[in-house]
Amino acid sequence: MTNPARGGAGDDQRDLDLIARWKAGDERAATELVERHSAALARFAVSSGERNDIDELVQDTFVRAFNSLDGFRGESSFRTWLFTIERRLLLDRRRSEKRRRDRTELQESDSATEYDALDSVVADETQRRLHDAVAQLSPTQREVFALRVAEGLSYKEIAEAVGTTEGAARVHYHNAMRAVKEFLDE
Amino acid sequence: MNDCPNAEIRDQLPDLLHDRLDVSMRAAVMAHVGECVDCRSELELLRGVHGMLTAQTPRVDINYVVSALPKRAPQALRVVPRRRVWSDWRIAAAVTVLAIGGGSFAVLRQSGTTSSVTAPPPVSQANPASVDSTNGGTTRAADTVVRVADNARQTQATPTDVSMSGDEQTASAGLATTARLADLNERQLQALLDQIDQLQAVPITEPEPVTIRVRNQSSSPEGA
Numbered sequence: 001m002t003n004p005a006r007g008g009a010g011d012d013q014r015d016l017d018l019i020a021r022w023k024a025g026d027e028r029a030a031t032e033l034v035e036r037h038s039a040a041l042a043r044f045a046v047s048s049g050e051r052n053d054i055d056e057l058v059q060d061t062f063v064r065a066f067n068s069l070d071g072f073r074g075e076s077s078f079r080t081w082l083f084t085i086e087r088r089l090l091l092d093r094r095r096s097e098k099r100r101r102d103r104t105e106l107q108e109s110d111s112a113t114e115y116d117a118l119d120s121v122v123a124d125e126t127q128r129r130l131h132d133a134v135a136q137l138s139p140t141q142r143e144v145f146a147l148r149v150a151e152g153l154s155y156k157e158i159a160e161a162v163g164t165t166e167g168a169a170r171v172h173y174h175n176a177m178r179a180v181k182e183f184l185d186e
Numbered sequence: 187m188n189d190c191p192n193a194e195i196r197d198q199l200p201d202l203l204h205d206r207l208d209v210s211m212r213a214a215v216m217a218h219v220g221e222c223v224d225c226r227s228e229l230e231l232l233r234g235v236h237g238m239l240t241a242q243t244p245r246v247d248i249n250y251v252v253s254a255l256p257k258r259a260p261q262a263l264r265v266v267p268r269r270r271v272w273s274d275w276r277i278a279a280a281v282t283v284l285a286i287g288g289g290s291f292a293v294l295r296q297s298g299t300t301s302s303v304t305a306p307p308p309v310s311q312a313n314p315a316s317v318d319s320t321n322g323g324t325t326r327a328a329d330t331v332v333r334v335a336d337n338a339r340q341t342q343a344t345p346t347d348v349s350m351s352g353d354e355q356t357a358s359a360g361l362a363t364t365a366r367l368a369d370l371n372e373r374q375l376q377a378l379l380d381q382i383d384q385l386q387a388v389p390i391t392e393p394e395p396v397t398i399r400v401r402n403q404s405s406s407p408e409g410a
Contacts, residue, residue: 022258031252038246046243054244059251066255127238134235149232150239152204170197180231181187 011036015078019069034062037079040151041086047134047146048090057093061086076160083147083161133183137176144169145176187231190224199225203232 015036021029041058050057064085065072072081137145143162147153148169153161158169190196195218201207202215219225370378 025258027257030255030258031248034248034251034255038248038251039243042246043239043243047239055247055250058246059254062251063254063256126234127241130231130234130238131242134238145235146239148200149203149235152200152206154201154206177228178189180235181189181228184231185187 011079012074012077016074019072019078022066023069030066033078037082038062040079041082043150044083044086044143044146045090047150048087048139048143049135050090050093057086057089060089064089077157079151080153080157080161083151083153084163087143087161087163129184130180133180136183137179140164141172141176141179144172145180148173187227188224190222190228192218192222192225195219195222195225196228199229199232203229203236 015033018029018033018036022033038058041061042054045054045057061082065082072078076084134142134145140162144158147158147161148155155166155169155173158164158173159166162169164172195215198207198211198215199219202212202219205212207215219229
């Protein structure tokens with residue numbers, strides 16, 4: 001049983017109020033929306049393997065979202081909707097990068113390659129081990145695991161953001177958790 | 187690191203980490219975690235992953251993000267032009283109706299005035315008795331005289347076709363020049379009354395009952 005007053009309907013209502021204020025011409029409402037969700041979007045980008053130009057990615061996500069706000073019906077939470085948009089941008093960015101470099105590092109078989117570049121960033125040994133454990137997950141497992149662990153989204157919200165079913169999201173999470181534990185036990 | 191067999195509790199651990207559980211469920215999960223080593227270890231792992239991902243995430247420049255957002259015009263300003271359009275249409279329709287209605291009224295009034303001046307009612311001009319002689323009373327006759335005088339003055343009509351003596355003509359001339367019965371002298375009044383008496387009265391034409399007789403065809407000699 002999730003608590004609707006925290007991270008749920010309460011925050012969702014606050015987002016809807018801010019959206020209504022922005023539509024009425026209140027620019028400060030847009031700033032508050034960015035402040036509320038930019039960190040989560042950046043975290044999701046990093047956990048998905050993105051390292052460069054995080055600000056641009058977050059900015060593009062918000063620009064697309066605000067340009068499409070008239071089509072946002074509130075069926076999912078605003079944050080989940082933002083994750084959906086950011087995920088598409090990430091896929092587009094990876095495709096263009098793949099074409100440009102003629103590389104396949106973002107495919108599942110090479111998913112750990114990009115994370116190798118982050119090795120120097122992670123100084124702490126424990127964090128480095130955790131980082132490596134997450135890095136060896138498949139992209140879908142990594143996305144689901146990050147949204148569940150780092151953002152606390154429910155399986156239903158994860159399914160909406162990633163474009164899968166609630167049951168599949170649950171399976172991805174438990175497979176990811178098992179894989180991380182096995183990596184750390186090695 | 188082993189998995190706890192209680193899958194339901196394990197599913198709630200991320201929600202416990204983000205404080206998204208209601209009071210009763212939170213108490214149940216906390217009680218289980220307090221007794222279950224595997225769940226305690228998994229909860230610590232979740233905290234470590236969360237901390238690792240947060241530490242790796244760079245700080246986002248809020249102003250940079252906001253600077254690219256589209257500007258939204260206030261809704262009130264967006265609605266005003268539509269209302270003005272409707273208002274303009276209403277004003278245009280009202281002006282059109284007023285112009286057409288006013289023009290029609292002016293034309294009708296103009297034509298009515300012209301006809302009354304150029305073509306006065308022939309009854310009051312030529313045969314006033316046809317209107318007022320039904321009663322024969324003095325009052326109505328006097329009213330007739332006033333109207334005749336008015337019409338004669340307006341249209342400068344010729345004397346009526348009723349034959350008149352000299353006094354009568356004088357009275358008529360007086361009628362033509364005077365508008366009030368009180369302005370006539372006694373002789374003129376007498377002449378006017380005599381003139382009225384000479385007029386042939388036209389009774390009110392009410393339809394008389396008509397008896398329709400239908401002959402029986404069979405009783406006629408032709409049918410026999």
